[in-house]
Amino acid sequence: MIKLNILNMDNFLQTVNACSDAVNLLYPDGRKENINKHYGLQNELLHQYRENKNLLCLSLDIPAPKDYMSIISYYTGDC
Template identity: 55%
Template structure:
């Protein structure tokens, strides 16, 4: 599990959609929802991102180590 603050949502979702494994969005109530290619959910995240002044904190489950590193390295440079 990793908590990230996303500034560039479009690029973040591009990386998620190109991940080899499943990237799951974790909710405070414990639910998990796959994020890869889930365009309705992605549209909702884009809207929340705009409402939050282009900075959205997400909690993710990323089981694939390569995907994890790609997403974490992206978030480090996403300032």
Template identity: 80%
Template sequence: MIKLNILNMKNFLQTVNACCGAVNLLYPDGKKEDINKHYGIQNQLLQKYRENKNCLLLSLDIPTPKDYMSIVSYYAGDC
């Protein structure tokens, strides 16, 4: 599990959609939801991001190591 404070949602979602496996969004109640190429969920996240003044804290579970490293590398370069 990784917690990220997303400051650039457009680039974050592009990175997520380039992943080959699941990118699971973790909810406080324990529910998981794959956001990779699930545009309805992504639009909801984008709306929350905008409502929160272009900032959104997300908890993610990324089971594929290559995808995990891709998102961590994106995040490290975006901060």
């Protein structure tokens, strides 16, 4: 599990959609939802991001090591 502060939602979602496996959004109640190529969920996240003045804190579970490294590489380059 990783926690990220998303500052550039468009690039983050592009990175997520380029992943080959699930990218699970973790909720405080323990639920998981895969956001990879699930555009309805992504639109909800984008709405929350805009309401929060272009910042969104997310907890993610990324089971595939290659996808995990892809998102970490995006995140370290975006900060």
